[in-house]
Amino acid sequence: MEQIDFLKLADLDDLKRIDDLAFPQDAEGREIYEDRIKTFPAGCYKITLEGKMVGFLSSELWSEYHPTILNRKASLFHDPVGKIVFVSALGIMPGYQGKGLGSRLLKMFIQKMKNDNRTSIYLRSANKARPFYEKHGFTFVKQEEDNGTLNDILELKL
Numbered sequence: 162m163e164q165i166d167f168l169k170l171a172d173l174d175d176l177k178r179i180d181d182l183a184f185p186q187d188a189e190g191r192e193i194y195e196d197r198i199k200t201f202p203a204g205c206y207k208i209t210l211e212g213k214m215v216g217f218l219s220s221e222l223w224s225e226y227h228p229t230i231l232n233r234k235a236s237l238f239h240d241p242v243g244k245i246v247f248v249s250a251l252g253i254m255p256g257y258q259g260k261g262l263g264s265r266l267l268k269m270f271i272q273k274m275k276n277d278n279r280t281s282i283y284l285r286s287a288n289k290a291r292p293f294y295e296k297h298g299f300t301f302v303k304q305e306e307d308n309g310t311l312n313d314i315l316e317l318k319l
Contacts, residue, residue, distance in 0.1 A: 163262060165269055168198050168205035168217060175214040176207070183252035187287075189232050194219065197249060200235040204246070208253075208266045216253040216262050218270055220246055222279075229285040229314065230307050246274050248284040267297055275319050282319065285312040 181188045197219040204220035221235040222243035253263045299315035
C-alpha cells in the first residue's frame with residue numbers, strides 16, 4: 162500500500178536518486194530541491210510503497226506567472242500568499258511508472274490546492290508526459306524554450 166507524506170530534508174538522497182533515474186537528461190541539483198523543500202514545505206510530497214520512496218512532487222506559489230527554467234530556486238519567485246501554483250517536478254522511479262502512483266500523487270495534490278483556494282496550477286511537460294497531464298484536466302497553454310529545448314506549458318484551472 163502506498164503512502165503520501167510531506168517531503169523532508171532527510172529525503173533528499175532518495176529524491177535525487179529518483180530525479181536522476183526519472184529525468185536523466187534534465188535532473189536538477191540537490192541544492193535546488195533543498196531550496197524547494199525549505200521554501201514551500203507544504204507543497205512538497207513523496208509517495209512511498211512498502212516503506213520505499215518511489216516518487217515525489219515539488220511546487221511553489223506565485224502571485225504572477227514566471228517563465229519555467231530548470232535548476233531555478235523556488236525562493237526566487239515564491240510568494241506565500243500566491244494563488245498560482247507551479248509544479249516544478251513530479252517524478253516516479255522508472256520501475257514504478259504506469260502503476261497509478263503518479264496519478265494518485267497528482268490527484269491528492271490537486272485536491273489540496275483546491276482546498277487552499279489556489280486559482281490554477283502550471284507545469285512544464287516533456288512531450289511524452291503531456292497525455293498524462295491532459296488526462297488529469299491540464300490544457301496546453303504555450304511552449305517555452307529553456308537551454309535549447311522546447312517544453313509544453315500546461316495549466317489546470319481550479
